[in-house]
Amino acid sequence: MRNFDGIHPTVQIGDGVVLGEDIVIGPNTIIYDNVHIGSGSRIGANVILGEPCSGFYASSAGYENPVLMIGSGARIRAGSILYSGSTFGDGLETGHRVTIREGTSAGLNFRVGTLSDIQGDCYIGDYVRLHSNVHIGQKSKIGNFVWIFPYVVLTNDPHPPSNELVGVEVDDFAVIATMSVILPGIRIGQDALVGAGSIVNRNVEPESVVVGNPAKKVATVREIKSKKDGGAVYPWRHYFDRGMPWQGIGYDAWLANKE
């Protein structure tokens, strides 16, 4: 396919850039200084990698762009902007016009959807899925296998505007549904489910289901049944495996093999 093969002649590449083998980069993409991209990666058009941190704007004299590390097999779609000074494990996949600021550390197979905005200074585990238009405030800490759906916001300022930022913590396997807000310092427990449109101002216990404004516990996840066949659907790791390391073998077998 024309314009999508090898490194397009319109691509701008800075100093200190390290590219692995078999990399495709689309038209008009800009790679600033000190970006490392792993082998087999596909970068779309109009992408910016290694966007300079705010220190550059304060004084460009003597500014040195921090390293941006992107693992192998990345899929970075058109229009996304990844700042310098972050690290991504293998298998990163982004939608369009994602913004990820400096100080972000994400594990393996991180997927982040169109328009999502990660404010940096945060930790993200393995196999985390952010859908479209998710906002992750600074100081957030997200475990492994967490799912966050569109228009969810993880906040961090307990009395805005202030200097006392306190991040949200989301434990492994938790699910946060569309258009929910998690207030500063709140912890979402393992396997918990936050229903759509919830405003969460208290910690959510493991395996709890909370909904509403303010969010209240209405069930445990094991009480939720499939609308299709009435069977159990949570904890989801026992009923869903697409793209997960236990795909085709099941969570328990994978876990047993792993240990």
Add this chain to the structure above:
Amino acid sequence: MRNFDGIHPTVQIGDGVVLGEDIVIGPNTIIYDNVHIGSGSRIGANVILGEPCSGFYASSAGYENPVLMIGSGARIRAGSILYSGSTFGDGLETGHRVTIREGTSAGLNFRVGTLSDIQGDCYIGDYVRLHSNVHIGQKSKIGNFVWIFPYVVLTNDPHPPSNELVGVEVDDFAVIATMSVILPGIRIGQDALVGAGSIVNRNVEPESVVVGNPAKKVATVREIKSKKDGGAVYPWRHYFDRGMPWQGIGYDAWLANKE
């Protein structure tokens, strides 16, 4: 006006692209293989048309970009991305940085605002208006003359994450106000009005007004009166005509002529 006349020399055009007459395309726009654009269209800068589907990323060998059909008189504003494999009737108008994925079928005079994100595999009728930052999940089915306002999300997964996607259905003339979420499989009836900030977890009957979290029926649309002059304002098709096919003649006269 400089840089906005004819096809700018920085535009990239793939193979199998079919352009009608009198088309303007702004700087840095990329048109991938097999895109058809109707006569009289205006395409802004930094637009991507025919973005490759996910099949391309899985294996670019032998990948053939599906056709993207754009009718005549389109206005596609700067920064928008339309995937290959969709069809748009005449009079398409987009804001900036819209994303529309493959498998979208939209009728005549579709208008979609800045940052809206249509996930594909969905059906959209004639004269539909999506304002800024509307999110349309896969499998949504939207009738004719539907209005959806900013930050509304049409969801599709009844117990996320799952493989059982069930789309939302929005009937003709329905209106969904700002920051509402429509839960999976819900149907919004003809002429209904969903108030701002509603979380809708039950079907909404025709001409009903629902508000709240969860949304409850509070009135019929005919009970709503203008804050300006106390007159009736709904069903809106009898009181609003800008950009509609009944502009200047009224809905009833237009309908009578049409039948």
Add this chain to the structure above:
Amino acid sequence: MRNFDGIHPTVQIGDGVVLGEDIVIGPNTIIYDNVHIGSGSRIGANVILGEPCSGFYASSAGYENPVLMIGSGARIRAGSILYSGSTFGDGLETGHRVTIREGTSAGLNFRVGTLSDIQGDCYIGDYVRLHSNVHIGQKSKIGNFVWIFPYVVLTNDPHPPSNELVGVEVDDFAVIATMSVILPGIRIGQDALVGAGSIVNRNVEPESVVVGNPAKKVATVREIKSKKDGGAVYPWRHYFDRGMPWQGIGYDAWLANKE
């Protein structure tokens, strides 16, 4: 740093553009006719300044782009689009992919975050801070030192769709927290605080705290205490000074000097 020094050779510049001294403009940025940029400004990559108004699309023959005035010391980050026909005081700072339409008048030190969408025909005072993904409807009127947090929408149509737009008014020092919707014509009083996830359908009195859907008054701002040390935190101008003109001297001393 390569690709970020002076005016990049890929920048497109229209007619009637007036550039001050010491300006940096990144790759692929487009400046249409009649844009004025003050000295010391830094413009990122893929920015569009002076985007043509809708009159251009209606008929490009004889279209003359209105002037876009940008004061000195601006920081406009990659991917933002500012229309022609607006005016910004000194010290403008934007995140990425901001959209600001024509007829916007903003004062000194306006900061507006990534993905925010200002629909134009609105007034914004001095030292206003919009965080990421804020939507400002047409006819909004925002005072000085106002803070608006992510995913807030200021609406304007009392019975959508209609032609009777009535803007929101936000008075000096007011704070609107994440994911709140302000309904058309509502006024948010000085020093008021709208809690996260509120749907505001009544005027909010000065120094009031409102929360919920619909929003109700739950306290005055002076009753809110710091979660860290139990001290007072509002009105915030007495407890927060970062980036404010009273930084380092305190609000009262600054005010006394000023008068």
